[in-house]
Amino acid sequence: MKNTQISASKYRGRFAPSPTGVLHFGSLVAAVGSYLDAKSNHGDWLVRIEDLDWQREVPGAASEILRTLERLGMEWDGDVIYQSQRSETYQDALDALNRQGFIYPCVCSRKEIADSNRMSVGGPIYAGTCLKNPAPISRPHALRIRTSNDRIEFNDILQGSYSQKLKDEIGDFVLRRADGIYAYQLAVVVDDAEQNITHVVRGADLLNSTPRQIFLQQLLGYPTPQYLHLPVVTNEKGEKLSKQTSAAPIDLSNALMQLISALQFLGQNPSLEMSEGNISSFWQWAREHWQADQIPHS
Ligand code: GLU
Numbered sequence: 001m002k003n004t005q006i007s008a009s010k011y012r013g014r015f016a017p018s019p020t021g022v023l024h025f026g027s028l029v030a031a032v033g034s035y036l037d038a039k040s041n042h043g044d045w046l047v048r049i050e051d052l053d054w055q056r057e058v059p060g061a062a063s064e065i066l067r068t069l070e071r072l073g074m075e076w077d078g079d080v081i082y083q084s085q086r087s088e089t090y091q092d093a094l095d096a097l098n099r100q101g102f103i104y105p106c107v108c109s110r111k112e113i114a115d116s117n118r119m120s121v122g123g124p125i126y127a128g129t130c131l132k133n134p135a136p137i138s139r140p141h142a143l144r145i146r147t148s149n150d151r152i153e154f155n156d157i158l159q160g161s162y163s164q165k166l167k168d169e170i171g172d173f174v175l176r177r178a179d180g181i182y183a184y185q186l187a188v189v190v191d192d193a194e195q196n197i198t199h200v201v202r203g204a205d206l207l208n209s210t211p212r213q214i215f216l217q218q219l220l221g222y223p224t225p226q227y228l229h230l231p232v233v234t235n236e237k238g239e240k241l242s243k244q245t246s247a248a249p250i251d252l253s254n255a256l257m258q259l260i261s262a263l264q265f266l267g268q269n270p271s272l273e274m275s276e277g278n279i280s281s282f283w284q285w286a287r288e289h290w291q292a293d294q295i296p297h298s
Pocket residue numbers: 015016017018050188201202203206
């Protein structure tokens with residue numbers, strides 16, 4: 001199966017790293033997967049720096065990530081956008097949801113939220129306390145969106161059908177934190193729509209975020225892109241590679257081997273001779289031979 005679900009509009013994919021550290025093998029796999037799926041479909045590949053949360057940002061990581069992509073021969077289309085510069089756009093989307101009556105302020109403390117007796121994939125399910133007893137907005141407050149139990153279902157190109165009932169399984173989620181930071185779920189939806197992204201290829205750790213994103217797309221009148229969630233790279237302990245699990249940065253002294261390993265992880269079959277070539281012969285081969293249906297599911 002080459003990807004056959006492309007709509008009439010030109011394929012536009014993206015890679016959206018958070019600059020919480022340099023690129024490691026896990027983020028390289030997401031970069032390579034999204035790049036090759038876009039390029040083998042004659043599409044554009046955009047890069048967006050998801051630097052909303054300045055508390056988690058590592059100074060210099062964003063430019064280091066871009067430099068690494070360049071060194072790996074991965075050219076992006078158009079200008080890189082930075083979420084930290086787009087607060088007004090996210091506020092406009094929040095205002096639009098508010099006008100529809102979906103947004104409510106929440107003054108609950110972390111402790112009150114953690115006391116919820118229901119847990120979801122992403123933590124405790126908010127009990128809706130501030131929906132039942134509206135909070136005084138003179139106090140610092142987060143903004144939440146009211147969810148429902150209409151089933152949200154989508155067909156992931158690799159993982160197949162996936163669905164959630166948001167109210168029961170996730171709960172009303174935060175779109176703007178009390179410290180003023182816009183939530184990933186809101187920003188990603190606004191940016192994917194504004195950048196006309198048709199295909200989202202990213203790690204399967206975000207599979208369970210996708211129904212929240214589709215819910216927001218529907219309320220904001222945005223199209224829903226196609227989704228392809230790649231298997232997540234884990235360490236020997238079975239933990240996702242990340243800054244928290246001390247994943248090693250990509251070793252640029254052997255960039256070609258790193259790329260070959262990423263391609264193998266994605267279930268493609270680069271030939272042995274490839275390690276004797278160079279980065280440009282690597283990409284030529286990889287673009288021509290990319291087969292999304294060879295990617296392992298998880
Ligand atoms: N910024 C997210 C991350 O680095 C990826 C978001 C996305 O691809 O939707 O994990």
